[in-house]
Amino acid sequence: QKEVEQDPGPLSVPEGAIVSLNCTYSNSAFQYFMWYRQYSRKGPELLMYTYSSGNKEDGRFTAQVDKSSKYISLFIRDSQPSDSATYLCAMTRYSSASKIIFGSGTRLSIRP
Amino acid sequence: KAGVTQTPRYLIKTRGQQVTLSCSPISGHRSVSWYQQTPGQGLQFLFEYFSETQRNKGNFPGRFSGRQFSNSRSEMNVSTLELGDSALYLCASSFTGETSTDTQYFGPGTRLTVL
Numbered sequence: 001q002k003e004v005e006q007d008p009g010p011l012s013v014p015e016g017a018i019v020s021l022n023c024t025y026s027n028s029a030f031q032y033f034m035w036y037r038q039y040s041r042k043g044p045e046l047l048m049y050t051y052s053s054g055n056k057e058d059g060r061f062t063a064q065v066d067k068s069s070k071y072i073s074l075f076i077r078d079s080q081p082s083d084s085a086t087y088l089c090a091m092t093r094y095s096s097a098s099k100i101i102f103g104s105g106t107r108l109s110i111r112p
Numbered sequence: 113k114a115g116v117t118q119t120p121r122y123l124i125k126t127r128g129q130q131v132t133l134s135c136s137p138i139s140g141h142r143s144v145s146w147y148q149q150t151p152g153q154g155l156q157f158l159f160e161y162f163s164e165t166q167r168n169k170g171n172f173p174g175r176f177s178g179r180q181f182s183n184s185r186s187e188m189n190v191s192t193l194e195l196g197d198s199a200l201y202l203c204a205s206s207f208t209g210e211t212s213t214d215t216q217y218f219g220p221g222t223r224l225t226v227l
Contacts (some may be wrong), residue, residue, distance in 0.1 A: 043219050088154075096168065100157065
């Protein structure tokens, strides 16, 4: 079993819909949680960064962490075709970038 | 400011050969990390360099090596290539390598195909 599980999709939704992306994990020691967006033929870019449990909002994006359930989510409101990409969840026990464990990514497609 | 650049963008090699990939970090960044991305295993950490010293290493065989120069540019080398080494190799840079205080920026990657 992988430490971080993420549904690979693909997930296809109409423009304007609310998108929910999720990851589960097994290591209760994880404290730092991240979401990355990766466009085709590009490297990942950091979207959201949260520490411990709770919610964090940034524009149309909301990240949620439920440590008791070992479950994290990324919500995208008013989805746009430009949001079509692969979304990677990532987490680590320590803040060092070398210790980050990545999910395998969910491919998202927003239909105009 | 200029982002992380990686060269070459695409490479085709045959089994048994060796390959060297290059990464130029964002100006001022001293931490450079390398990752391997494959459909089956996802993104996996290879190693991190900080101020010319390897600071961390992932679980990859010794065929994978790297170095960092005084200008923070980094290279990674893979010797005796195997079919399973076909992957996207990503480089990422940051000032400190500490995610709680610093953002890591990824380059576009080098797509390596081993035939």
